[in-house]
Amino acid sequence: MSALPAFAGRLVAWQKAAGRHDLPWQQTRDPYRIWLSEIMLQQTQVNTVIPYFQRFLARFPTLQALAEAPLDAVIEHWAGLGYYARARNLHRCAQQVVAVHAGKFPNSAAALSTLPGIGRSTAAAIAAFAFGQRSAILDGNVKRVLCRHFGIEGFPGQAAVERELWELAERLLPAHEIEAYTQGLMDLGATLCTRARPRCGECPLAASCAARLGGRQGELPSARPRPQLPERRAGFVLISDGRRLLLERRPPHGLWGGLLVPPEGEAAAVLARLGLRATRQSVLAPLKHAFTHFRLTLEPVLCIVEPPPGVGEPGLNWVALDTAATAGVPTPIRKLIERISGQAG
Numbered sequence: 001m002s003a004l005p006a007f008a009g010r011l012v013a014w015q016k017a018a019g020r021h022d023l024p025w026q027q028t029r030d031p032y033r034i035w036l037s038e039i040m041l042q043q044t045q046v047n048t049v050i051p052y053f054q055r056f057l058a059r060f061p062t063l064q065a066l067a068e069a070p071l072d073a074v075i076e077h078w079a080g081l082g083y084y085a086r087a088r089n090l091h092r093c094a095q096q097v098v099a100v101h102a103g104k105f106p107n108s109a110a111a112l113s114t115l116p117g118i119g120r121s122t123a124a125a126i127a128a129f130a131f132g133q134r135s136a137i138l139d140g141n142v143k144r145v146l147c148r149h150f151g152i153e154g155f156p157g158q159a160a161v162e163r164e165l166w167e168l169a170e171r172l173l174p175a176h177e178i179e180a181y182t183q184g185l186m187d188l189g190a191t192l193c194t195r196a197r198p199r200c201g202e203c204p205l206a207a208s209c210a211a212r213l214g215g216r217q218g219e220l221p222s223a224r225p226r227p228q229l230p231e232r233r234a235g236f237v238l239i240s241d242g243r244r245l246l247l248e249r250r251p252p253h254g255l256w257g258g259l260l261v262p263p264e265g266e267a268a269a270v271l272a273r274l275g276l277r278a279t280r281q282s283v284l285a286p287l288k289h290a291f292t293h294f295r296l297t298l299e300p301v302l303c304i305v306e307p308p309p310g311v312g313e314p315g316l317n318w319v320a321l322d323t324a325a326t327a328g329v330p331t332p333i334r335k336l337i338e339r340i341s342g343q344a345g
Contacts, residue, residue, distance in 0.1 A: 007149075007205065008174035008181050014204035015184030020046075020191070024053055026183075031105040031130040032063045038122045039090055042139075043083050046190065052081055063103055067094040072249070075258035076328030084257055084330075089117025109135040128182040136169035137182055138162075141189025147221035148193060151210030155222045229290070235299045236262045236333070237270040238284075238340055241307040244318040245337065246274075247327065256330045260317065267301040274313065280304040284339065289332040300336050302343060 004012060020026070023046065025037035036056065040049045056077050060066040066074070071091050078087035093116040097105055105126070106112050112123035121142075124135035138146075143156040146165055154161040174181050192199045200212045211220045239246040239262065247260040263270045271278060284300040319327045325337040 004174045004177060005172070006208075007172055008177070010204040011184040011188065012174070012177045012180045015180045015187055018202075019180075019184055019187040024050060029130055031126060033057070034129045035093075035105065035118075035126050036090070038125050039086055039117060040081065042086060042122065044081055048081070052078070063094050063097060066091065067098040071252065071258060072328075079259055079328040080331055080334070082331065084259065086117060088252065088257065092116040093118065105130065107131040107133065109133060125182060125186075128178050132178060134173055134175070134178045136166065136173055137185065138166055138169050139186070139189075141193070142169070142185045144195065144221055145185060145189045145193045145205075148198075148211035148217060149205055149209045151214070151216075151220065153220075153222060155224050157224060230294045231297065232294055233297045233299060234264055235266055235301065236264055236336065237267045238262045238300055238302045238336065239271075239274075239276065239305055240302070240321065240340070241305055241318075243307075243321060245321050245324045247317050247319050247324065247329070248313075249315045249317070256333075259333075260319070260327055260329050261333050262300075262336070263316075267303055271303060271305075274316075276303075276305045276308060278303040278305055282343070284336070287332055287336060287339075296332075298332055298336065300340075302340050 023037075025033045028034070037049070037053055040053055040056075059073070059077050060069060069091070071088065074091045075084065075087050078084060078090075081087075096115060097103060106115075107127065107130070109120070109123040109127040112118050112126055113120055115123075118126070121137045121139050124133075124137045125139075127133035127135050128137070140156075143162075143165055146152060146168055147156060150168065152161065152164060152168075156162060156165060188203070188205070192203050198217050200206050200209070200217065203209065203212075206212050211217045246263065248263055250256045250259055250261055252258050263274070265273075267278070267281065281301065281303050284302055287298040287300065289296050289298065321337075321341060325334045325341075329337065
């Protein structure tokens with residue numbers, strides 16, 4: 001360990017003694033599992049990812065199985081994780097690796113970063129864990145660690161600050177122990193150097209941390225300048241015959257691409273379009289949901305209809321009420337379905 005620079009040496013020693021070693025995607029060099037975990041972990045916490053990762057692997061145990069699966073099945077197994085472009089890119093990437101690379105992931109960060117959905121930091125993590133390649137990562141947790149330890153001012157998402165952080169991350173790379181170093185950065189940001197209430201007393205880098213020495217843990221990294229998010233509203237018609245709920249599949253791209261949702265629009269217009277008549281109708285309380293770039297207010301209406309002989313439009317599905325909340329629907333729609341489960345019978 002003495003051959004490593006001080007920053008890397010302390011981090012590697014801590015990771016080996018106190019870091020995370022039992023996550024489902026660790027203790028393997030399988031690029032498929034490592035890639036899948038890294039994509040799921042983008043914008044999502046480890047505890048949330050673990051059950052999704054395990055269910056996803058049970059359904060798509062190999063890269064070939066994922067590449068051959070229909071996109072709808074992939075989207076349904078992703079439902080609830082959010083940021084659904086990740087699932088579409090995951091499917092495209094699997095197909096590209098099979099078609100272009102004979103089913104084997106490239107073993108360099110540069111080549112990995114050319115694949116759909118794999119950015120610079122994700123490519124470096126895959127290259128380090130699957131192939132032992134020496135490449136710098138810079139996800140949100142790592143940005144926070146570096147900003148605090150080295151006292152870097154400014155919002156990390158700004159181009160100039162991010163460029164400075166990448167240069168620093170490259171300079172800090174140790175010549176060896178790259179897997180433990182990379183995992184150590186991730187573990188430190190996720191478990192000790194957290195956004196709120198960092199546990200500085202347990203940190204292996206505390207003695208040289210600029211934020212701790214200056215009492216600025218709450219100030220660094222600088223917060224994102226907050227623009228006013230636009231507000232949008234959308235009506236959703238929850239049509240039920242008492243036992244089932246009518247859902248339709250969204251187009252593959254855009255908001256909730258490929259997922260199932262209730263028909264969108266005014267209740268009277270939706271019922272007329274589908275040739276249905278409500279025997280009972282009630283306006284439900286609005287539900288607010290925040291996305292990255294806007295806030296959406298969902299305005300739901302519950303319509304109980306006579307059991308229809310069939311609805312003739314493509315993409316429409318009658319789904320049993322007791323399974324509708326887990327039928328590949330986005331999180332706010334799941335909340336609406338759970339809300340009406342006792343009212344639609």
